[in-house]
Amino acid sequence: MSLRNGTKQGTVRIGVLGLGRIAQHMGETLSAMHKDPRYSQLVEPYACATRNDEARARNYADTFGFTKAYGSYEQLLDDPEVDLVYIATPHVFHKDQAIAAMQHGKNVLVEKAFTLNAQQARLVIEESQDTRLLCAEAIWTRYMPSRTLLVQALESGVIGDVVQMHADLSYPLTHKQRLVDPALGGGILLDCGIYALNFGGMIYPNANVTRMLSNVVMSPEGVDRTFQASAVLSNGVLTSSSASMLCASPRLGIIQGTKGYIIVGNINNPEYIDVYAADHTLIQRITPPEQLTGYEYEVAAAAQAVLDGRIECVQMPHSQTIHMLEAMDGLRADWAMRYPDER
Structure with missing residues (x-):
């Protein structure tokens, strides 16, 4: 099975949006998964982006083995090779960034809390339903x-x-x-x-x-x-x-x-x-x-959902996020x- 943007068969290229503390753990996770035979053909640490600091993004990419480093979120979303965007910014930005990512044709894995409130979550999930793109909440204990x-x-x-x-x-x-x-x-x-x-x-x-x-x-x-x-x-x-x-x-x-x-x-x-x-x-x-870091389970679940063409993960479906x-x-x-x- 090939992804629609032409990535190699069965591999999901991941972009990390926002490079704060939680993104450091995700970088470590993706680097370890790429070297682990259980996951190496499933995910690829491909791109990372800060809001406005390309040098910081390049340092992150060099540290964790990412191919691309961007100094703006828009550049990452414009990259046609990114299949799945992990949103690692503070809660208040999740709604707009998740919707923007899906409008750029990207599947999304959104760090908890998914949004500030249920009303915002419904708007994000409506976009997922409209675009038929994966939109999942990254609350790691649900996937472990x-x-x-x-x-x-x-x-x-x-x-x-x-x-x-x-x-x-x-x-x-x-x-x-x-x-x-x-x-x-x-x-x-x-x-x-x-x-x-x-x-x-x-x-x-x-x-x-x-x-x-x-x-x-x-x-x-x-x-x-x-x-x-x-x-x-x-x-x-x-x-x-x-x-x-x-x-x-x-x-x-x-x-x-x-x-x-x-x-x-x-x-x-x-x-x-x-x-x-x-x-x-x-x-x-x-x-x-x-475990590698504990985050590998949510990443693997999201990547497999992308390959399967699903818009939610069974471990944390949309209904549970809203609930x-x-x-x-x-x-x-x-x-x-x-x-x-x-x-």
């Missing part, structure tokens, strides 16, 4: 093998019927200007809280939220810096999620059932899944497979928190 391992453990019935679960992801992050700036979609919710909320969402993707309550501590700048939220799902499971930019946390995910419980070490990149009986006896430790953003919209409505772009 650890998700499948966790779901399999729950479906085995080893801890009985799930009653409640909790997830927290907190780091001291107030030193990062992006996170305290409302104009850039700041706050802990879209950065770390999204993982805590997705912990339950990826286990029960077909369950709806029937009721949600929350508390928040706001910053002087007007963004959320600590929050806790609890929700009752339509399947009867009680979930709670929390995140903070003021402190560190154990980053645990805890799932409690009628016969035992499961503890997931580091919900942001699971290191182990420990299964306990009701008497607190450790039954099993499940260890996810060794999670609606939940976060609901929380921010409770907090009377709006970003400048929403006013």
Whole structure:
């Protein structure tokens, strides 16, 4: 199968738009994938672009083995050899950049949070439906093998019927200007809280939220810096999620059932899944497979979707992206928190 722009059979050429911190991890990932026989024929680290700094783009390209380096986003989008654009800019820019990329005929993989809110997400997804181009949210835990391992453990019935679960992801992050700036979609919710909320969402993707309550501590700048939220799902499971930019946390995910419980070490990149009986006896430790960086799974899923001609990834379909953003919209409505772009 060949891509329509004439790339070699079965290989998806990837362009990285925005070269901040998360893009450094993606560069490392794509470089490692290109050298790994499992992925070397699937993806190619082809192009990268900054907003207006070609020298910085060239340094990135040289570091991670990209062929092309551009000093503007428009140049990358105009390159006919780019098949898939990974958007690595702050949340506030995702909507316009994703739409622009698709209007240039590019498939897109958009770093979480997909957009600022569900309304923006619908506009992006409408463009995907109109152009029939892939548009996927890059929230890496949804694509990892650890998700499948966790779901399999729950479906085995080893801890009985799930009653409640909790997830927290907190780091001291107030030193990062992006996170305290409302104009850039700041706050802990879209950065770390999204993982805590997705912990339950990826286990029960077909369950709806029937009721949600929350508390928040706001910053002087007007963004959320600590929050806790609890929700009752339509399947009867009680979930709670929390995140903070003021402190560190154990980053645990805890799932409690009628016969035992499961503890997931580091919900942001699971290191182990420990299964306990009701008497607190450790039954099993499940260890996810060794990975390159952890980002390779979302890249491989997106690249394969492009080759298959699909407009969404099964691991994180459009409906789930909107569902999670609606939940976060609901929380921010409770907090009377709006970003400048929403006013």
